[in-house]
Amino acid sequence: MQAATTRALQESEESLNAIFDAGPDAMLISNNEGIIVLASRQVEPILGYKPKELLGQSIELLVPDAYRQEHAEHRNQYIASPTTRLMGQRREITARHKDGNECTVEIGLSQISSAIGVFVASSIRDIRDRKSAEDAVRAHAEKLRYLYELSPLGIVLTDMEGRYLEFNQAFEKICGYSAGELRALDYWQLTPRKYEDAEKKILDDLACTGHYGPYEKEYVRKDGTVVPLRLNGAQVAASNGEKFIWSIVEDISSRKQSEDKIRELAFFDHLTGLPNRALLHDLLRRAISSSQRSEMFGALLLIDLDNFKTINDTRGHTVGDQVLTKVAELLKKSVRNDDIVARLGGDEFVVVLVHLDSEINDAAGSVKEIAEKILDVLDHRIQLGNSSFQCTASIGASLFRGAETTQEDLIKQADLAMYRAKAMGRNTISFFDPTMEAAVLARATLEQELRIALDENQFTLYYQPQISKTKEVIGVEALIRWLHPNRGLVAPDGFIEVAEETGLILSMGHWVLHTACLQLSRWAKMPEFEDLTLAVNVSAHQFGQADFATQVQAILLTTGANPYRLKLxxxxxxxxxNAKEIAAKMSSLKSLGVGFSLDDFGTGYSSLSYLKLLPIDQLKIDRSFVRDVLLDPNDAAIARTIIALAHSLQLSVIAEGVETQDQQKFLDTAECDSYQGYLFSKPLPIDEFEKFHSDA
Incomplete structure (x- = not known):
């Protein structure tokens, strides 16, 4: 068999040898019994054998003793089932050299099937030089790894999506996360969103130049604290073209703390910690610029403590400093987070109020409210240890919007107003602009007059009829009017807003409800009026009272009014x-028989959920839709939709502000249930309404 195989191979020996010897690898061909039948010349420099020495030898001759039995088993498996390729993939193995030593080679196998049998071709590559190079690279890498791990700077490798791939212990310490946690994160999960624009520029720099930095930013550590960083980095590419970013990350907390300390000494008052005069000018400049962009008023308040010199003279400057520190603390608590509190020096403080309002009167009103809060806080005795001190203040106010007035002029104006406040008796506020002061005074006067009006019962109710489709009066809406002793009859537009803001609406609303229920009780004894419903508006402040339902029940009991005729x-x-609280109040009153109408429907959020969940009886189409129902297709569609929605939910619907017959005809066509408006009657005093109803 061996002779036949040899003769067959010898026929092409010269051509095979030419092919074998042309390649860099050693080539062996063995039969299915593992006997070597051909060997190329490259065998000798790799394994030490001359080709002739291997012919007729078992392939196991080249396998170290420790692997020989295992190798024979794998060879047999490969011969039997070459598709498994258990030995057919090029890989590193340990071979036995002629001198008995082991050497590492790379081998590839391929099975050859022929008419004379199955053979295995082995390609053996000398990788000693490559292994030596790899060992050298590995040693160099170990040195780099040593430096990498011992570096006090964070070193991190990220992909272009910002995922952390490699990093040293210093980087872990900077971030406060473990290695496993970091690999599950990306830099966006540590980077505050305020750096989005800066990060885009970094990526642009990398694309253009291949590097970035130095660049300062912040990371949010695992414990939630913020750490300031300084970064430099470069973009690198892998052999497959994929790009990555190496970054050096430096914790600059200590440097920042030093800078902050220097800044604090330069721009902050050492006693109170508030911005000093130098920083105030910069903050005020920003506030003025912001007001110009937003077109909203801001204000500068100059606050001077009254008779502070007496504290210094009688109790000493140490106690005086403690009082100033306490005043600074109280001022910061008295204003909003965006507002600015600064100390000019001595016992003078400045408050800059921002984003007040776009309307001058409303802005002035807000200034007065905040200033009065400050005066009230300071007017209470300041407690320091076992001692207390009375500490009132005089406040001068100057409003601004944009750069019409310079910083210096604003401070001068507020200073003049402050001295005027002192001349007015101290412990008060004075506006630089007489017009604004007049507006604030008018508002204060209106508030005082409303209080008097409540005490002296200067209010009355007017009644506007509500008409059915058959032109019958089915109810009325009670509307408050103020019988002002000097200005005559005042409509709600002239006082309701102030009543809401001052809380007087609670007393006013209680009076309206009580008076309306008295009228219902009176009508109950008059056959032609006993079936009328009476609608009363309830404000959000009023309904928001925890005991509102109890108040209504008490009024119904004391007046004897029929709750089934009352509609809120x-x-x-x-x-x-608070949907849950609202539902409880409404259900409580509904159980008594009180009805509910949803006013101005369609002008607000108009959530269908509360129509489903709350015990509402009626929807009221707002006059803004009714007014243009014949002119604006959108208003017409909204009106039809509200009516259809109400009927689908088994609710009645009433339209307010009906002024023309054409409007009524449109609403009739849309199947509106009832109407209210000047087409039928304006709001009337009680005697005129009763006559109107009797004549109808």
Whole structure:
């Protein structure tokens, strides 16, 4: 068999040898019994054998003793089933050299099937030089790894998506995360969003130049604290073209703390920690610029403590400093987070109020409110240890919007107003602009007059009829009017807003409800009026009282009014505060027989959920839709939709502000249930309404 094989191979020996010897690898061909039948010349420099020495030898001759038995088993498996390729993939193995030593080679196998049998071709590559190079690279890498791990700077490798791939212990310490945690994160999960634009520029720099930095930013550590960083980096590419970023990350907390300390000494008052005069000018400049962009008023308040010199003279400057520190603390608590509190020096403080309002009167009103809060806080005795001190103040105020007035002029104006406040008796506020002061005074006067009006019962109710489709009066809406002793009859637009803001609406609303129920009780004894319903508007403040339902029940009991004839009109703003609490109040009153109408429907949030969940009886189409129902297709569509929605939910619907017959005809066509408006009657005093109803 061996002779036949040899003769067959010898026929092409010269051509095979030419092919074998042309390649860099050693080539062996063995039969299915593992006997070597051909060997190329490259065998000798790799394994030490001359080709002739291997012919007729078992392939196991080249396998170290420790692997020989295992090798024979794998060879047999490969011969039997070459598709498994257990030995057919090029890989590193340990071979036995002629001198008995082991050497590492790379081998590839391929099976050859022929008419004379199955053979295995082995390609053996000398990788000693490569292994030596790899060992050298590995040693160099170990040195780099040593430096990498011992570096006090964070070193991190990220992909272009920002995922952390490699990093040293210093980087872990900077971030506060473990290695496993970091590999599950990317830099966006540590980077505050305020750096989005800066990060985009970094990526642009990398694309253009291949590097970035130095660049300062912050990371949010695992414990939630913020650490300031300084970064430098470069973009690198892998052999497959994929790009990565190496970054050096330096914790600059200590440097920042030093800078902050220097800045604090330069721009902050050493006693109170508030911005000093130098920083105030910069902050005020920004506030003025912001007001110009937003077109909203801001204000500068100059606050001078009254008779502070007496404290210094009688109790000493140490106690005086403690009082100033306490005043600074109280001022910061008295204003909003965006507002600025600064100390000019001595006992003078400045408060800069920002984003007040776009309307000058409203802005002035807000300034007065905040200033009065400050005066009230300071007017209370300041407690320091076992001692207390009375510490009132005089406040001068100057409003600004944009750069019409310079910083210096604003401070001068506020200073003049402050001295005027002192001349007025101290412990008060004075506006630089007489017009603004007049507006604030008018508002204060209106508030005082409203209080007097409540005490002296200067209010009355007017009644506007509500008409059915058959032109019958089915109810009325009670509307408050103020019988002012000097200005005559005042409509709600002239005082309701102030009543809401001052809380007087609670007393006013209680009076309206009580008076309306008295009228219902009176009508119950008059056959032609006993079936009328009476609608009363309830404000959000009023309905928001915890005991509102109890108040209504008490009024019904004391007046004897029929709860089934009372209808409370609520706006959508009332329903959007606390759905659970609102539902409880409404259900409590509904159980007594009180009805509910949803006023101004369609002008607010108009959530269908509260129509489903709350015990509402009626929707009221707002006059803004009714007014243009014949002119604006959108208003027409909204009106039809509200009517259809109400009917689908088994609710009645009433349209307010009906002024023309054409409007009524449109609403009739849309199947509106009832109407209210000047087409039928304006709001009337009680005697005129009763005559109107009797004549109808």
């Amino acid at each position: 009109e609520l706006t959508e703003s009332v329903l959007m505060v």
